[in-house]
Amino acid sequence: MEMLAHLADGFALSLSPLNLMVITLGVTIGLFVGAMPGLGSVNGVAILLPLTFLVPPASAIMFLGALYYGAMYGGAISSILLGIPGASTAVATTFDGRPMAQQGKAGLALIAAAVGSFVGGTISVILFTLFAQPLADIALAFGPAEEFALVLLAFTTFVGLGGDDVAKTIVMIAFGLVLSTVGLDLISGQPRLIFFDLPGFYSGISFLVLAIGVYGIGEILWTLETTRGRAQVMTARIGVKDLWTGIKLLRHSLRTMTVGSLLGFFVGLLPAAGATPASLMSYGMAKTFSKKPETFGKGAIDGVVAPETANNAASTGSLMPMLTLGIPGSPTTALLLGGMVMWGLMPGPMLFIEEPDFVWGLISSLYTANAFAVIVNLALIPLFVYALRMPLSILAAMVIVLCIVGGYAPDQRLHDVWLIAAFGIGGYLLRKLHYPLAPLVLALVLGPLMEKAFRQALIAAQGDAMTFIERPLSATFLVVAGLFLLLPLAQAIRHRKTPTEPANGSAGA
Amino acid sequence: MLTSLRTQAAAAACALAVAVTAPSAQAADWEPHKPIEMVIMAGQGGGADRLARFFQSLIQKHDLTNMPVLPVNKGGGSGAEALRYMKDNAGDAHKVMATLNSYYTTPLRQDIGVDIETFTPIARMAVDTFVLWVNADSDIHTLDEFVTAVKEADGSWKMGGTGTGQEDSLVTAMLEQEFGIKFTYVPFDGGGTVAKNLVGGHIDSTVNNPSEQLPFFRAGKSRPIATFTEARLEPLPDVPTMTELGHDLTYGMQRSFVGAPGMPADAQQYYIDLFTKVSESEEWQEYAASEALDTKLLTGDALQEYFLKERATHAKILGIN
Missing domain, CATH: 3.40.190.10 (Periplasmic binding protein-like II)
Known part of the structure; x- marks a missing residue:
């Protein structure tokens, strides 16, 4: 009850005219920042942080929180329309969002993304409200061994199942893992795999660069080849009625949304992870449990819903370790943390006790920001879809420019632009040879997390690998990971049986 | 997408307008005539980055410069990227770099062709303790x-x-x-x-x-x-120092600003005055007290002397001659 009273006070604060204005502005700016490839919530928050001195701290954090939220919604837009991830958190959305757009279902994909984001955001704010403090202890219970087991679990959801060739999936994961080891080693500080002694490799390969290359440039090369350069006008159109039909269609995705929200929230809670791994894991889960896993990667609506619910849920989840432990779960929350320090607030276990107005104001504003974001987003969908109707000759050039700008902007290094070009050509060739690209991106995102956690756990245990099995949480994850690995095997056996049965039947007749 | 650019442009224009119309209170003869780049030796979101951006926001809040200050992260190779960048921009009066201890450890550990003795010392804002x-x-x-x-x-x-x-x-x-x-x-x-x-x-x-x-x-x-300090820390008054316990173990992490090699002397003076004002601001002193930072300001030659002494100490700890 005390919590409800706190929340009511929070709403009284977040629904004041100034704060409503601040939230609307934050959501709208966030939507566009998120939609621009190369500009993500990190850049948006970094650019606008100093301006927040103009308003009181509570309004400032609401503004940045709303911007963070808006960017999560916005990231999906260019992933779907152009096949370029608008932000790192929307990489998984390109897997099925882009194929949907090519089939003329861009509007439906955007609706799925917006509604999924709303559901993910809302469920996770509710969880946040109910369990903020007890859940902080869960984050603490996660040591390196648990992190490793969890990431391994994420990998196993991607191996096998569906239409993909298991051997090719494993090859792509291995290749992604190799790419993830480039750069300075965390433990020894030694440079690893510095190709051609290029200094640009010292800071490693950003998975955003890889994703923009294989999905952005690779996609355009592929489209040019398949259409032989003939101008192709997409017929996507959308009216208010289609909006409603789209929303109704999503009732089939309720399970995916629930799983995505819960998974996203819990992964977001962990200081090491954040929204990008959460969205990829959710995609893997959705595919594993789908009745039609072979449709994933070819325009499955659940393939859009899953990552989008998870990344919004995770963005809320990652506010928790920031507020209760003072540990940012993502680069953006690290900046938010810096902002709070600037406003004279001390994040940490005492924040909920010492600054209840601030904390509950922020939590209540997340409900409001979510509602505003989905409305603004749905309202703009017809406009976004309209943009797709331009001829390919213009669209292709625009996509390539956006890819280059998007790859250059985050770190301002020309090295990354060359890498994008190389990955683009490589991705196109791999696609021609029918290698799945999603596991490659997944491995580059999760590889560093997994390697680090694995080595930290082993160092702490004096090299004794039993540490992974002796710790109950870690052991649980490993068992589940083992089941996921065996699942495709079991399904393969079942699939083999099904076609043989009628054959037997006919033989007997 | 256009709106986003427009919003940003408008925000930038506002910031510029505020900066331009603010009365100039600088004593030095030299004044920046284009935006000042604040190079950060670490990636976005870390402790060094947060502190550098905090200084930037203080400069902006108090209108201490006639030109905007733009933070740029160059964290590659434990700060090697930032060090090279400053060296390659020798003589540039519109670039300052926020340092941490990798300012001396990185050139000691890897040969990146940088001698910090040639850099222009500006101000040591704080020493963080352990x-x-x-x-x-x-x-x-x-x-x-x-x-x-x-x-x-x-x-x-x-x-x-x-x-x-x-x-x-x-x-x-x-x-x-x-x-x-x-x-x-x-x-x-x-x-x-x-x-x-x-x-x-x-x-x-x-x-x-x-x-x-x-x-x-x-x-x-x-x-x-x-x-690991000489005197007890204010937020931890009951905790003994290593020195009290009879062990000569002190170590600090400095947070300073330096200019590129060959920065003109009047520009150096301008930045010394600027960061002295930042250091005296109430917000900074309050923040530093809550984080147990030592805010004794060192500028110019005194800072250079401190850097060289620290470099020698680190060479010894790292076992490099």
């Missing part, structure tokens, strides 16, 4: 108990840190040398993660900065054993 911490559930209350426990663990005592060559690993090495003990050093991403792992019971001790552990300390989850 404290030895254990989990509040542990039986250890004193340094002697700590040393005994580490000895008994026979090399399996888990000390958390942020990576070999980082400041805390040097402090750890100093402890090992002083007491003839051996730790298992477990590296993590950043000080915050190290602090969390101590409180979560995944490691046995840390040498976190006070700012990283104070929130947990106030919540009763971690316990300070001794500080």
